[in-house]
Amino acid sequence: MPSDLFTAALVVLAAFFGAALNAAAGGGSFLTLPALLYAGIPPVAANATGTTALLPGYLASTWGFRDDLAAPRALGMRALLLVCVLGGGVGAGLLIATSNQAFRSLVPWLLLFATTLFAFGPTLLKAIGRHPGQHASRAQALIGVFAVCVYGGYFNGGLGVLLLALLTLMGETHLNRMNALKNALSAILTLFAVAIYAAAGTVRWSWVALMLPAVLLGGYVGARVARRIPPAALRWGIVAIGLGMSVLFFLR
Numbered sequence: 379m380p381s382d383l384f385t386a387a388l389v390v391l392a393a394f395f396g397a398a399l400n401a402a403a404g405g406g407s408f409l410t411l412p413a414l415l416y417a418g419i420p421p422v423a424a425n426a427t428g429t430t431a432l433l434p435g436y437l438a439s440t441w442g443f444r445d446d447l448a449a450p451r452a453l454g455m456r457a458l459l460l461v462c463v464l465g466g467g468v469g470a471g472l473l474i475a476t477s478n479q480a481f482r483s484l485v486p487w488l489l490l491f492a493t494t495l496f497a498f499g500p501t502l503l504k505a506i507g508r509h510p511g512q513h514a515s516r517a518q519a520l521i522g523v524f525a526v527c528v529y530g531g532y533f534n535g536g537l538g539v540l541l542l543a544l545l546t547l548m549g550e551t552h553l554n555r556m557n558a559l560k561n562a563l564s565a566i567l568t569l570f571a572v573a574i575y576a577a578a579g580t581v582r583w584s585w586v587a588l589m590l591p592a593v594l595l596g597g598y599v600g601a602r603v604a605r606r607i608p609p610a611a612l613r614w615g616i617v618a619i620g621l622g623m624s625v626l627f628f629l630r
Contacts, residue, residue, distance in 0.1 A: 388413050388417070389588060392409040392412070392413030392414075393593050394599075397592070397594070398596040398599055399616055400435045401596070401599075401600035404616070405616040405620060407429070407534055408489065408619050410432065411535075412626070415485075421481040423580050425473065426580040427580075429571065433569060436565035439564075443562075462523060462567050463566060463570050466528075466570045468527075469528040469571060472528070486624050489535065497617045522544045526541060531571040538564065541560040542556060542560055
């Protein structure tokens with residue numbers, strides 16, 4: 379737990395605004411990971427703890443889109459969930475196996491990669507969508523889902539953009555169904571990854587307890603406020619946060 383009120387307030391604010399960003403467009407880890415690192419939590423534990431604290435948002439989003447949830451054309455739901463769980467588990471295992479020093483050196487690159495995805499995600503999706511007849515085969519879909527879920531189990535930042543791009547390649551065109559699948563896959567792989575983090579003793583549960591009320595409140599407020607903010611302004615605000623955090627970690 380924090381030794382001073384300033385650190386506690388910083389982490390709670392990061393949890394609130396991180397959950398709000400996730401509810402609105404994504405990018406919550408841009409705030410929670412740096413805040414937990416500032417609090418003195420080792421990098422691997424900070425990533426695992428932040429992901430655990432933000433998990434309820436994924437679960438709530440999945441429930442909200444439950445009426446639109448359906449198996450993608452390229453894969454059955456059973457195969458999709460199995461590969462998702464395997465990928466998330468591999469990613470979580472890789473995170474646990476990574477030393478704190480190595481992960482700290484990777485953090486700025488991961489943040490920069492996630493920020494770039496977030497910035498150019500719409501362009502990527504439009505470019506992919508120009509070829510609606512060129513969809514991935516079943517084998518390509520399996521490999522793609524596995525690779526994206528490994529990334530999600532390891533870092534999670536920018537996961538939504540990757541999943542939407544992958545679903546487009548798999549032949550999905552209905553936006554609500556794509557969002558439902560994206561949220562469901564994010565929730566499942568994160569839930570399984572968190573179970574592995576917890577089994578390995580990586581999660582700092584006292585910090586999760588501190589962050590959870592702010593996450594729940596931030597997710598609700600973010601969903602309400604996002605309706606009033608122009609999408610472009612919201613997206614580029616998140617990109618600015620991601621770039622700022624990346625620069626700070628490169629300079630450290």
